[in-house]
Amino acid sequence: MPNPLVRKLENFVRLSAEERQALERITQPTRRLGAREDVIRDGDRPRHVNVILEGWACRYKQLEDGRRQVISIFLPGDLCDPHVFVLRKMDHLLGTLTPVVIAEVSETAIREVVHQYPRIGEALWWEMLVTAAVQREWTVSLGQRLATERLGHLFCELFLRLRAVGMTNETSCEFPITQADLGDAMGLSTVHINRTLKELRASGLIRLRGRQLTIPDLPALQAASLFDPSYLHYERDPSVIGDD
């Protein structure tokens, strides 16, 4: 199983064998959590960058009265906040959605690798900017899209992000999160998530059984969800020439 961070970054730059090794060296598994556990809580001082190696996690906030919003979903290969060090306190929580394996990378380890391999630095910049773009697209979804569009859009996004780390086959992928968590992410009630899934299934746009999602016709789902993949910036930069 190849390192998902390496796979992801190679969607943007071509990495040399040496660069790949450097990344793999600093992202060895250091922590395992079960489903529904917190990785770090708000108010805590961030001590390292968490890189997801296996499983799904999320950023979330909890309002005083219990309402919960999942702010972003982390998949294998995702970095949780490179550079939070500048701030002294977390203003949100990181939690797992499924059992998860994490690499805790120190600030200095990142600094050194980036200093030695500037192209990795570039790639990490790209990854940060894409993460911000995803956050913006969630804002659009929550503000404008109807429930079917919103869920459909999320399926498209997660499918493409999983494909970028080689975790899909032609039309399907693992989809291990509960309808309750989906609701907290999409700003919808569990009941309405269920209703909406039923509708998407009935229209033939998705199949979802157990933990398996199938999108028989991705362009159709994209069209129905007003999904434009350009915000993911997945085309590799042609100005960067590889040397592996």
Added chain:
Amino acid sequence: MPNPLVRKLENFVRLSAEERQALERITQPTRRLGAREDVIRDGDRPRHVNVILEGWACRYKQLEDGRRQVISIFLPGDLCDPHVFVLRKMDHLLGTLTPVVIAEVSETAIREVVHQYPRIGEALWWEMLVTAAVQREWTVSLGQRLATERLGHLFCELFLRLRAVGMTNETSCEFPITQADLGDAMGLSTVHINRTLKELRASGLIRLRGRQLTIPDLPALQAASLFDPSYLHYERDPSVIGDD
């Protein structure tokens, strides 16, 4: 009128006179736009960092069928995407909400200043991370907060951000944007924005006439809106010692 970027960054680090001058030198006004004009469109290649010197602007996206979502609001002192250069195309638009004065700063100008004054680099990191935190809080608002809470939260946020650049007095500030734009930002219809403002006014939490917003009791509005200011990270880092 002091440079709003300098004022803003000084909420995080203390800057020397030399550092202040360096910032002011690279943020001279270079472009003036009227209200409701586009600064840069999606698909365009970003050529420089836009720093808002006067007026209000916004990031927004437009769906194929015309629905519009304002993704973030830019106030004087805000930088629109330091580092977009890494991506080749804008995935959203930048537009003005009021007449605006902008400083277009080149990538190299930023690089040089940051290289010469590392503390400015730190401060720009802080500003980037706070911008991301604001984006996350908007996700929470759109996903969980009711219309009154959502608007109240926005008022609290904008008031504190304006205060950070010295553009408020005790309880009030300019508030120059239309109810239609507010609606596009909060994911609510113009009619409902109007209803909600009426309700907030009736409860005495805000006064809003013409382009003037007054918050007679900020803590009360914060409580009513589930507003926790810690995500703005405005307390200055005590580990940074000034030398001016």
Added chain:
DNA sequence: CACTCGAATTCACGCAGGTTATTTTGGCAA
């Protein structure tokens, strides 16, 4: 001063999605 036009306000009605509660399913352990 009257005119204009965008912005704000108000009204009546409809729908997307919330809430509470109940039932069914399915994975897993004893």
Added chain:
DNA sequence: TTGCCAAAATAACCTGCGTGAATTCGAGTG
């Protein structure tokens, strides 16, 4: 196989917000 429990599914009812259409206000302008 039985039992357990979380997750999924379904139902009935309710509400926050959207829609479309007027009407009023207010800052400029000739």
